[in-house]
Amino acid sequence: MATAGVVAEPKTKYDRQLRKRVFDGESIVFIILRKSFSFVNLRLVSNVDEGCLGQPRAKSICSFLQELNDAVKAKFVEETPATLIDTNPSFFSQFTVVIATQLPESSLLKLDDICRKADIVLVAARSYGLTGLVRVSVKEHCVIESKPDHFLDDLRLHNPWAELKQFAKSIDINDKDPVVHKHTPYIVILVRLAEKWADAHDGNLPSTRQEKREFKDLIRAHMLNVDEENYKEAVESSYKVSVTPGISDEVRQIIDDNSAEVNSSSSDFWILVAALKEFVANEGNGELPLEGTIPDMTSLTEYYVSLQKIYQAKAEADCLAMEHRVKDTLKRIGRDPDSISRAYIKTFCKNARKLRVCRYRSIEEEFSPIVSEVQRYFTDEDYSYAMNFYILLRAVDRLAANYSRLPGIFDSEIDEDIPRLKTVAASVLSEMGLIGASLSEDLITEMCRFGGAEIHPVAAFIGGVASQEVIKLVTKQFVPLRGTFIFNGIDLKSQVLVL
Amino acid sequence: MATPDAQPTEPARWRDLDMLLSRPGNLVAASFDPSPTLRDEIGSFAEVLVVGAGGLGCELLKDLALSGFKNLHVIDMDTIDVSNLNRQFLFRVQDVGKSKAQVAAKRVMERVSGVNIKPHFCRIEDKEIEFYSQFHIIVLGLDSIEARSYINSVACGFLEYDSNDNPIPETAKPMVDGGTEGFKGHARVIIPGTTPCFECNIWLFPPQVKFPLCTLAETPRTAAHCIEYAHLIKWDEVHPGKPFDADDAEHMQWIYSEALKRAELFGISGVTYSLTQGVVKNIIPAIASTNAIISAACALEAFKLFSGCSKTVSNYLTYNGLEGTHIKVTEFVRDKDCLVCGPGTLIELDTSATLSQFIKMLEEHPNLRISKASVTHEGNNLYMQSPEVLEQMTRPNLSVPMFELLKEVPCATVHATGMAENNGKKVSSLRKLRVAFKGVIGDSKMDTTESS
Structure with missing residues (x-):
């Protein structure tokens, strides 16, 4: 057993898998640039951790983060996020991911616009009483290694070579x-x-x-x-x-996407998709490159190893054909034919059946959704709470903009705030084109009761979900959240709304 | 958001939580009694046990302390390893080798003033059953099915039934259980007698697949087969009598090099040192953010269960983050014949049957098959297999008729602890038994009715 004072080797420390721990934030914008983090927040620590009362929050968080992992570089900016968004939008362009926590609607809209223009991933998180949300916003996120849980082996038994x-x-x-x-x-x-x-x-x-x-x-x-x-x-x-021969609908859509018509400004991912399209039409005979691995099965060692080699050889031949097509494509669009590595092509071929492209509407676009979709959420029993919470989370920000405070902050005004919130929520609904949709009276009352309270386990849950999504977005592995995740802290039946 | 930057007075510090606890609502538990002093009452009254101080346990202690609970206990037999540091965020490099429970308790108390956490650096089986009765809620942050099963049987053991075999709600000891594996996890509320207990849905946790020994010995095909050959067969051949220690780097290195040799012999690729560790230690991948999500859900449920300030999950949540963020809540049902949370297995005895004969019956009972049972009745030891001093003290009881030991009541509830088969494994188990004596008047009445 190791004793105190031992220096942790980075590899041992991360033996279960390389990972990042992301703090659940409090009213801050939180930004990742590779292994470094910056925090933007003006407020002082006022609550839980008495050791740092009165210190800038962003500063305290930086020092805690560095204590957790000394390899992390953490910086802080003492400023309100809203001011920074208004006065220095170019500040954000240095980052890979921006995480906005507890940002009201008006600032979030502006920040989303800034991030989209600079192709930066934005993750918005909100913790509000017993509810909250996590929303990912980026033009396009392409995943090669989507690593699904259960996926049919690529054995080609329907069409053996x-x-x-x-x-x-x-x-x-x-x-x-x-x-x-x-x-x-x-x-x-x-x-x-x-x-x-x-x-x-x-x-x-x-x-x-x-x-x-x-x-x-x-x-x-x-x-x-x-x-x-x-x-x-x-x-x-x-x-x-x-098994039906050929290609799944999801991959077919990617191959047929307009982005697969590549030019010099196309990303490596789409250049590979373009090459894949040609491969399917030619060498592939309508099939994708072979994955090349087989599951364990009862067998003599000798037979099993021979089979492994046969599958591997076919996968390598497919990959080689893809490599030629990639080089040709690169030449055609005027790029260096060796500018995409073999390793990248190999990973792409191995995962060709599992490619995913996630596109997100901007937050501005979200505000005028497809009415029929939203109507469906209202009438579907499984989604109606989530839809109610979504509208009400937007309504509380509207109300705060008018009254300079969130509804239900003061015990004495709860009774007046309930009808006020109801009116504001109705105007949110009609702006979205949802005439006749009605909200749950119980949930309107609950939202006022919450008074914008930040309940620690709720914040920790939301922070956990946001971190999970950030990990997936930064590593480009697994599939990120496709819409707006609405947390339901009442009976935990939380949902994802695609708006 | 709501709290203006205020002075560090107690009410200001807890203002957010107090909003939820002091205001009435429509979607709350029937028992909810909102009041500005509710938080204080919970803080001073509630005794909460956290089982496990690892990835989930660290998060749970922090979450519960920040949810207004002030009297917490934590139990864990493990010491801190370097590989824990990336996610068990209460631990630092200088803590390596120390007790997880002790360090975790100390760290949370340093950061959250007013909370009192008592660490227990021992195995869960080392505690007397009565130790567990002091808690109002038991929160589980474990990674083993056996440990969950044990705590579940202890907690369900406190549940009493009335004469009509209906559970007496006041005797139920609620549990909140969380578990994670990679990007997946579960959080559930167990209220013995109301919701299913861990044992009612044991099928949710299928036993781990083991490779057949003949595959390892004769037809290995994968890297894992070669590693398990070195670990399970070759080690004992070369080191007879020397137990393998997975925490000894030299032992692990030996397994790795043997596995590599075997793989080369059979033309198998893929044996690496990290895979060797993964296979031998059965490492379940752990991700900090999954632990954060699941622990937060468990802490929130514990908080709602105790305060009544909202509804609670009914009764099993699964989280899957592999593709998006997928949350599903399933309402499982109780197994009415559950050996653990049911009214107890009925055993009919002749008034002449001795304790020793009774213990033999438990061994042979088709549903129980408990070997080497220790028997208690209302907290009194009738017979204890260990420790030696207790065994000697209780040994004279073996030849005494049960009827006499149970004070000649027509029927009684006793608890038996011993080794029993569970999910394909021999594990220490606790079982509740209803003993009824043949031919004694009133034998449909249970003695528990008197205490209700």
């Missing part, structure tokens, strides 16, 4: 040696039996429910013993033979 067919043929699936028989990998069994099936069915693979059932029976008929794990796996994986 020559080398795979040849290998399958080299193995006698009726081998009398029981050890070999029960260690023949299911890929081989399925390729062979699919071929046998197709021969008996005019070249077609099983497609109807009845045919799929018969195909399973065909597999079972080849078992020597009921406890042969590889045959059980073959039956369970038999549907992989009937």
